[in-house]
Amino acid sequence: MRDYLKFYINGAWIDPVTPKTLDVTNPATEAVAGRISMGSAADVDAAVKAARAAFASYSQTSVAERVALLEAIINEYKKRYADMAAAITEEMGAPAVLSQKAQAAMGVGHLTTALNVLKDYRFSEQRGTTLLAKEPIGVCGLITPWNWPVNQIACKVAPALAVGCTMVLKPSELSPFSAQIWTEILHAAGVPAGVFNLVNGDGPTVGAALSSHPEVDLVSFTGSTRAGIEVARNAAPTVKRVHQELGGKSPNLILPDLDAAGFQKAVTAGVRGVMNNSGQSCNAPTRMLVPNSRMDEALAAAKAAAEATTVGAPDSGAALGPVISRNQWDKIEGLIAKGIEEGATVVAGGVGKPAGLDTGYYVKPTVLAGVNNQMTVAREEIFGPVLTILGYDTVDEAVAIANDTPYGLAAYVSGADAEATRKVASRLRAGQVNINSAAPDLMAPFGGFKQSGNGREWGEHAFGEFLEVKAVLGYAAKQA
Missing domain, CATH: 3.40.309.10 (Aldehyde Dehydrogenase; Chain A, domain 2)
Structure with a gap:
């Protein structure tokens, strides 16, 4: 029986503002496998404020520092690999082999891909006298689904960390065990306080509070088209960037x-x-x-x-x-x-x-x-x-x-x-x-046309979702 009753905010495990719990069911047995706390708008606000405070320093870290951080996360992930696979099997009922060889493997895959992209990524280029700089967008609200739980966490968190963003994660309340272990991995790896925060809860409460929060600069959502529309509506009054990976009928x-x-x-x-x-x-x-x-x-x-x-x-x-x-x-x-x-x-x-x-x-x-x-x-x-x-x-x-x-x-x-x-x-x-049944490619951009969403995840294209472009005119003197 797993009891995950605290949220991870500003580098520490803390109690929710208002105690409220949810039983998590193992779909293979229909038995209760654990409990989580359900967050509120007050919990989201605390997490967003922590992320905002951390952004000032984390956004200024060097590529070398972020490379070292991703390497540390990968090392910690590998230590907890079996725990991650077991958690996914328990929360989803996924076959043990699928959890070990595919579900848990995608976490390492996306972290490693982001690390390799970061090492050679160009965050600035000069065109004439103008500098084009790519800068982290800010505080990111990440809302992830239950079907490939750590895959969707990793393909958002890894590039966001790589480019210098801070974030608040709301995983699905149906599959929260893997998100807990993911958070323990990041803590053990030394992610600075406030850079990554976790608040559990449902979409209408925590998801809505996160997507509408004025201090969140981007909300990245994966889930149904119906829920994605609600996220976009909630985000619209604050004109934040919205990234959506939604449904399909391929x-x-x-x-x-x-x-x-x-x-x-x-x-x-x-x-x-x-x-x-x-x-x-x-x-x-x-x-x-x-x-x-x-x-x-x-x-x-x-x-x-x-x-x-x-x-x-x-x-x-x-x-x-x-x-x-x-x-x-x-x-x-x-x-x-x-x-x-x-x-x-x-x-x-x-x-x-x-x-x-x-x-x-x-x-x-x-x-x-x-x-x-x-x-x-x-x-x-x-x-x-x-x-x-x-x-x-x-x-x-x-x-x-x-x-x-x-x-x-x-x-x-x-x-x-x-x-x-x-x-x-x-x-x-x-x-x-x-x-012709080509193998998956973690460097290939993943995302949809039409009502399947907007923006792209995976590989180099994922970095762009978490960056703003700044043009600095007069950066270089004109040639004589």
Whole structure:
């Protein structure tokens, strides 16, 4: 039983202004795994004031000092790696292997990427007699989700620290254990008091107070499009910068020129991409587009891949654990039922829990066929292990269907002809396009078009989110 009842403000663990606790549920067991304190606007104010006071000195630190700090954080993270993985498994129900090899690994990955970018980053350049200087934006409010908890913390905190910002983090109240360990890591690494602060709480209270606070210069939010709109509204009166990484309904185009083996491989990879992390990834390839002439082939491959996907307890060796909460389970089940009601055919999975898993928020790996792009399951982000398969007759039609969505976070395309596949990728309206199941790239910018948000995270592009550009005219004397 974890009791995390203090907030981290100005380099110390302190009690909340008003005591209020929340039980945190392990979604694999439905049992209470721990408690956290729930913050208030007064807690946020104290944290923001600490960050503001610390900004004066931390913003003036040298690159060498910040390099040393990131190196110290990485060293401390590695010491706590097993603790981090265990916390993510407990708070999310993520399979132990996924927590160890993917979830926890992303923390080290983003820290290391930020360190490497910082070493060579140009914070100023001279153009004629004018100096263009990139300076830290100030105090940052960071609001992170539950689905890839330390990934989203690290990809915001690491670049913010690297460029000289100070910050207040509000992690999801559904997955707060990893944020606690992250904070302990930063404290042990010697992050100066006030530079990083942690306040737990919910969106309507702590999130709103953080995004509306006049002393916060930037709010970086990852979560649903609905919540992102509220963050932007709260931020608008103070004209602060708002960075949003929001929802997705990513298309996955399987092109007709693939041979039988390549086609099966692409479909199988697409199914696995949806099922990973129990479908709880904003960039999951949830709309698979296949040629109508090869639909039977696609359905057979998708059915086999889905039915080969094991579901079970985090320590069972199963590929999928539960989804995060009863509310999410109800939403996913309702959308599967809605798809069937609107005419979709169940190829694999369907409503109800998998056999033998009555306790825990488990969902059957589900494939729905006979879907058109106007059905609810093709329009709304399900955020569970549910794939929809849509047919097309021409590549132009496939591209049109792919782009017919309010979202634009990611897109996927598989094809045999490299040039033709690249051309299709160039026509897809998404912030990140993956060709032929390419491996992740932590230096590639991550973010979306349209209602999937604005701004970019990961790698060098993340630095720009936390910087202001200052033009200093007359910095250099004119040449005689």
